Amino acid sequence: xxxxxxxxxxxxxxxxxxxxxxxxxxxxxxxxxxxxxxxxxxxxxxxxxxxxxxxxxxxxxxxxxxxxxxxxxxxxxxxxxxxxxxxxxxxxxxxxxxxxxxxxxxxxxxxxxxxxxxxxxxxxxxxxxxxxxxxxxxxxxxxxxxxxxxxxxxxxxxxxxxxxxxxxxxxxxxxxxxxxxxxxxxxxxxxxxxxxxxxxxxxxxxxxxxxxxxxxxxxxxxxxxxxxxxxxxxxxxxxxxxxxxxxxxxxxxxxxxxxxxxxxxxxxxxxxxxxxxxxxxxxxxxxxxxxxxxxxxxxxxxxxxxxxxxxxxxxxxxxxxxxxxxxxxxxxxxxxxxxxxxxxxxxxxxxxxxxxxxxxxxxxxxxxxxxxxxxxxxxxxxxxxxxxxxxxxxxxxxxxxxxxxxxxxxxxxxxxxxxxxxxxxxxxxxxxxxxxxxxxxxxxxxxxxxxxxxxxxxxxxxxxxxxxxxxxxxxxxxxxxxxxxxxxxxxxxxxxxxxxxxxxxxxxxxxxxxxx
Numbered sequence: 001x002x003x004x005x006x007x008x009x010x011x012x013x014x015x016x017x018x019x020x021x022x023x024x025x026x027x028x029x030x031x032x033x034x035x036x037x038x039x040x041x042x043x044x045x046x047x048x049x050x051x052x053x054x055x056x057x058x059x060x061x062x063x064x065x066x067x068x069x070x071x072x073x074x075x076x077x078x079x080x081x082x083x084x085x086x087x088x089x090x091x092x093x094x095x096x097x098x099x100x101x102x103x104x105x106x107x108x109x110x111x112x113x114x115x116x117x118x119x120x121x122x123x124x125x126x127x128x129x130x131x132x133x134x135x136x137x138x139x140x141x142x143x144x145x146x147x148x149x150x151x152x153x154x155x156x157x158x159x160x161x162x163x164x165x166x167x168x169x170x171x172x173x174x175x176x177x178x179x180x181x182x183x184x185x186x187x188x189x190x191x192x193x194x195x196x197x198x199x200x201x202x203x204x205x206x207x208x209x210x211x212x213x214x215x216x217x218x219x220x221x222x223x224x225x226x227x228x229x230x231x232x233x234x235x236x237x238x239x240x241x242x243x244x245x246x247x248x249x250x251x252x253x254x255x256x257x258x259x260x261x262x263x264x265x266x267x268x269x270x271x272x273x274x275x276x277x278x279x280x281x282x283x284x285x286x287x288x289x290x291x292x293x294x295x296x297x298x299x300x301x302x303x304x305x306x307x308x309x310x311x312x313x314x315x316x317x318x319x320x321x322x323x324x325x326x327x328x329x330x331x332x333x334x335x336x337x338x339x340x341x342x343x344x345x346x347x348x349x350x351x352x353x354x355x356x357x358x359x360x361x362x363x364x365x366x367x368x369x370x371x372x373x374x375x376x377x378x379x380x381x382x383x384x385x386x387x388x389x390x391x392x393x394x395x396x397x398x399x400x401x402x403x404x405x406x407x408x409x410x411x412x413x414x415x416x417x418x419x420x421x422x423x424x425x426x427x428x429x430x431x432x433x434x435x436x437x438x439x440x441x442x443x444x445x446x447x448x449x450x451x452x453x454x455x456x457x458x459x460x461x462x463x464x465x466x467x468x469x470x471x472x473x474x475x476x477x478x479x480x481x482x483x484x485x486x487x488x489x490x491x492x493x494x495x496x497x498x499x500x501x502x503x504x505x506x507x508x509x510x511x512x513x514x515x516x
Contacts, residue, residue, distance in 0.1 A: 005034075005066065006039075006064060006066060006069050006070065006071050007071045008031040008034070008039050008041070008071075009028045009031075009039075009041060009062070009075055010028065011028060011029060011030060012027065012028065013027070013028040013075055014026070014027060014028075015027075015028060015043065015060070015075075015118060015119075015123065016118065017114065017116040017118065017123075017125075018116075018118065019116045019117065020114065020116065024045060024047075024114075025045065025046075026043040026044070026045050026058065026060060026125070027043060027044050027045070028041050028042075028043050028060075029041070029042040029043055029044060030042050032059065034064075034066070035066075035195075035197055035216075036065070036066050036067070036197075036216065037063065037064070037065055037066075037090065037094065037197050038061050038062055038063055038064055038094075038197055039061070039062045039064050040059060040060070040061050040062075040195075041059070041060045041061075041062065042057065042058075042059060042128065043057070043058050043059070043060045043125075044056065044057055044058070045058060047515070049493060049494055049496060050494055050496075052494070056515055057128035058113065058125050058126065058127070058128050059110075059125075059126045059127070059128045059129070059194075060123055060124070060125050060126070061098075061123065061124055061126070061197075062119075062121060062122075062123050063090075063091050063094040063095075063121045063122040063123070064077060064121060065079075065083075065086075065087060065090060068080065068083040068086065068087055069087070069121075074119075075119055076119040076120045076121075077119055077120045077121040078120060091121065091122050094122055095115065095117075095122050096201075097196060097199055097200075097201065098112065098115045098122070098124040099115055100167075100169070100201055101124070101196055101199075102114070102115055102124065104163070104164075104167075105510045105511045105512065106159075106160055106163045106511055107160075107190065107192075107501055107511045108156055108157065108159055108160025108163070108190070108191065108192055108193060109160050109163065109164070109192065109193050109511075110126050110127060110129065110180070110192055110193065110194045111126065111127045111499070111511065111513035112124050112125065112126050113125040113126065113127065113513070113515065126194075127499070127513055127515075129180040129182045129192055129194065130180065130181075130182060130183070132180065132181045132182075132183075132189070133176060133177055133178075133179065133180055133181070134153070134176035134177075134179040134180075134181060134191060134245070134248075134249070135176040135177055136181075137181040137189070138176070138248070138249055138252060139252075143252040144249065144250060144251055144252035144271075145249045145250065147250065147273075147274055147275065147278055147305075147307075148307045149249075150246060150249035150250050151246070151278060151304050151305060151307060152188075152307070153179075153191050153249060154242065154245065154246040154249070154304065155301060155304055156190060156191050157174070157179060157191050157193065157242060157245065158242060158297050158300055158301055158304075159297075159301075160191075160192075160193050161174070161193075161235075161238050161239075161242065161297050162297040162298065162301075164199075164238075165235045165238070165296075165297060167201070168201060168202040168203070168233050169199060169200070169201045169202070170199065170200055170202070170230075170233065170234065170235065170237060170238050171193060171196065171198070171199050171238050171241075172198040172199060172200060172216070172222075172226065172230065172237060172238065172241075173195055173196075173197065173198040173199070173216065173218065173241075174193070174221065174238055174241035174242055174245060175218050175220075175221040175241060175244075175245060176245055176248050176249075178193065178194050178195040179191045179192070179193060179194070179245070180192045180194055184491070184499070197216070198216045200230070202232065202233035219254075219257045220244060220254035220255045220256065220257060221240075221241045221244045221245065221254070221255070222237075222240075222241065222258060223236070223237050223240035223241070223258050223288075223290065223293075224258040224259060224288055224289075224290075225237065225290050227258070234290065235295070235296060235297065236290045236293045236294070236295060237290075238297075239285050239293060239294050239295075239296075239297065239300055240258070240285060240286060240287075240290075240293060242285060242300065243281070243282055243284075243285030243286040243294075243300075244286060246278075246281070246282060246285075247266070247270075247282055247286065250270065250271060250274070250278075251269060251270065251271065253269070255286070258288060259288075261286060261288060262288075263283055266282060266283060266286065267279070270282070275305045277303060277304060277305040278304070278305055280303060281294075281300065281303040281304050284303060285300055285303075440452055440453060440462070441453075442456070442457075442458060445467075446466060446467060446468045446470040447464050447465060447466045447467055447468075447470060447482075448464075448465050448467065449462060449463075449464050449465075449492075450462050450463050450465075451463065451492070454494070455494075457492075457494055457495030458492035458495055459492060459493060459494060459495070460491065460492065461490070461491050462490075462492065463487055463488070463489050464487060464488045464490070464492070464497075465486075465487040466482040466483065466484055466485070466486045466487065467484055468484050469481055469482070469483050469484065470482060472488065472497060472502065472512070473496055473497040473514055474496070475496055475497075475514055476497070476512070476514055477514075480502070480512075482502065482504075483504070483505060483506070484505070485505030486502065486503065486504050486505050487503050488500045488501065488502050488503070488512075489501050489503065490512070496514070497512065497514050498513075498514060498515060499511075499512060499513040499514065499515070500512060
């Protein structure tokens with residue numbers, strides 16, 4: 001007989017962090033979700049910003065093993081004596097990973113405000129990111145995303161995973177449901193990784209610091225090796241899940257379970273018109289066998305097409321596409337290259353022949369219309385009045401127009417100079433123009449603020465650029481100091497930093513979340 005699900009903390013329950021100096025109280029609003037090791041809640045907390053009381057939303061995760069924990073009427077958690085040792089061991093892992101997450105600072109990873117114990121179990125408090133998961137975002141944008149948008153999101157998630165992997169941490173549960181699309185500032189929303197319930201930290205030699213191996217899986221996103229349990233540092237597992245997430249964005253459908261997934265199925269189900277780079281990125285990251293899969297996030301990022309950096313030709317980005325038959329390979333392939341090469345050679349030969357036919361001196365040149373039509377549309381045969389004749393794209397007409405333009409500009413310039421002199425002679429004193437203060441700007445002495453201003457204080461989204469060493473914010477518990485040249489791209493409220501990215505002149509950046 002299956003054990004009934006444990007009750008969650010009810011609406012209005014007051015969860016108190018008795019370990020903090022402020023004795024902060026969180027009011028439980030509702031349950032957001034649950035898994036085998038925890039329950040996630042939406043909560044609010046009343047906090048002062050200066051002398052103004054404000055209500056802030058948070059996400060709180062409670063450690064709660066669904067198969068051994070029991071909820072008491074007062075909200076506390078108890079376990080049977082036979083399960084006590086396992087419960088304490090797993091809660092130790094939960095606290096250890098929560099503290100590690102608390103120390104992390106990356107804009108693509110959900111920031112943790114605090115970690116504490118209460119009710120016989122453990123909790124950690126995170127920034128509330130709204131309710132728009134990647135699943136919902138894709139659904140609201142036509143059921144699937146275009147290639148550029150999907151690659152943009154995949155690239156940002158990859159950078160967050162790279163940050164984790166540099167600290168020998170694997171997420172092991174990357175999927176669209178665990179990526180929130182957070183509208184932090186104006187512009188497109190950014191993806192943020194959440195739910196680190198399966199995340200594992202590993203020692204330098206590769207062994208896990210947790211006492212249990214990661215055996216939780218999600219069909220369609222977990223690699224084959226995860227079903228047997230992962231107990232060593234394997235970035236390839238997150239890379240597989242990231243490739244599957246990219247596949248979901250492009251198709252609107254989850255991939256097959258890892259054991260049934262194949263390259264043939266991948267090529268058959270991908271939409272036509274994708275670039276070769278995107279297709280190869282998917283193929284390499286979704287290899288069934290880990291030893292054949294993309295090894296590092298750096299390699300994954302190198303494989304992705306670089307839309308933002310591509311040169312633009314004719315108003316369109318030059319991204320190589322797959323052919324419409326669904327198979328791999330660039331459109332046109334080698335046949336098109338040979339065809340264009342032959343056409344180019346023919347055009348060059350024809351131009352040389354025409355040059356040989358051009359007489360010297362100022363004689364006019366007549367050409368056959370049929371010959372001209374065989375030349376590339378962007379090439380024209382021209383003559384100069386000089387003793388040397390050259391083939392250019394403008395002709396005598398263009399040269400004459402340039403001369404006329406120069407003469408006209410020269411006359412206009414003389415006219416302007418004359419007008420300027422007359423103006424100076426007619427007025428001994430130039431008119432004084434009123435200098436108005438630049439909107440959305442504050443000079444704070446130690447820093448310059450560019451962004452919305454309210455009551456003489458930064459209030460909204462903008463950039464704080466420091467001119468000298470100064471504490472970032474008086475409410476910052478870490479008491480961090482910015483140096484001259486540093487800047488913060490973030491959100492301020494009544495002169496205080498709410499959250500943002502601290503870009504350091506010495507190199508590197510750090511995401512900060514102080515809250516309202």
